[in-house]
Amino acid sequence: MSTVLLLLITGIGLGALYFLVASGLSLIYGLMGVLNFAHGSFLTLAGFLGWEVGRRIGDGSWAGLLTGMLVGLVVGAVVAALTELIFIRPLYNRHIEQVLVTVGLGLASVALFEGIWGTDPIQIRLPEWLGGTTDVLGANIPNDRWLLIATAVVVLGLIVLFLQRTSYGLVIRAGVENRTMVTALGIDVRRAFTIVFAIGGAAAGLGGVLASVYYGQVGAHQGTSLLIYAFIVTVIGGLGSLTGAAIASVLVAVIQQFANFYLGGTGDLAIVLALAAVLLVRPTGLMGKVKH
């Protein structure tokens, strides 16, 4: 029982990390039709800069970590918004070129990060509590999972509030359904593109710092490896659906954890099979809709 509980909660913690990356990916694709392969770069850069600033504030302290998270969030948002403005916007409505640009950015940025911070991951120091565990019904849950889960829940809540309560949120929800009709109502949907990139980048940036907490290290390939899982989550959840991304994040991570433990480390295979099964039964994903 305690093993199942441990796998379940650690799975939800990993799912929280996936959600932070996948939420932005899903919104960006839903609104703009762009699969953003540079998303992992936002995450990695935010992870590095968050760590650089955080350790100067207080290496291994809560102040350092929380500052690092704030830096990661801001760096992710700013870099993503700049990416949209400089690289994506000039290619408006040219989806293939937009995707190719993000692929190029993703590849080039990894090389840049390796040039600056080296090819080997850097071990980081964390607040002592995060290295410990909490007993839940006999299962010793690593404390860092609570931080991941709490952050993802807050991020989910904030994005939902933004989408439901603001005028730009309304434009984004409508644009995910039918972008052409939004422009035909006289709305400059490109502003919403920048905002969605910034929101997605902020969530990924936060995810970058928390990924370094989860793995205990920060490295140039962190974003790339997480991006693969985030794409799987996004497709399973349904491209463009935030709720779908949240559900699929937890589902994918929990399946991965259980398969790794009970089926001899076959977690990655299990989620690829889950992806294939969802696509066969429901090609638009769990919560995806056919777009106009």
Added chain:
Amino acid sequence: MTAILTVRGLDARIAGQQVVEGASFEVAEHGVTALLGRNGVGKSSTIKALLGLYERSGEVTFAGERIDRLMTHRIVQRGIAYVPEDREVFGGLTVEENLRLAERGGAPNRGIVAELFPELIERAKQQAGTLSGGQQQMVSLSRALMNDNRLLLVDEPTKGLAPLIVGTVTKALEAAAERTPMLLVEQNLQVVRALAHTVIVLSGGRVVHTGPAADFLDSDLVHRHLGVSTDEEAA
């Protein structure tokens, strides 16, 4: 006739394929101009090309200003409202959100929604995707009519609607046309007869006839260009 919209040599392409070919016509600054033609001749494509929703070339002048190089939202912001074929309401948004999204400028006229389609007020919190086709058309028309427009582009507003709703929609269009000129694509010739004073007929992406609506509808040109007789229209 003074024109609010002048179109010269309009070409439109979808995925590289030409769907409108050198179309030239004018839309009067008052009343309803109907754009007619058989299925697939390029009526909806012409409207979408005017709005910049399709790749296009040619000259489009609206109220003295060239708009053929503007992006869609800029064209609409100049006072051209679009009621698309198949309604295209945002099904996941409520009726109220659909209307709020369409508000332009400082003083949208919500009163007109209550006046023309009172049931939308009762259904303000309902998801637009759960409305009937007729109710969705009311939302679509309301989005256009509540703004201060200088031209309405209305694409097949009665398509697929029950006869009772066709009457409601026709009355709403008639009321709208008293204030704002309209370019109307419509297959229902009774609706055309009730609303339009001028017709433009397309065939194979080209304009093949322009003239007074009554003259056209009473002539054998209806059969030649639209494939229906005046008897069929009456039926």
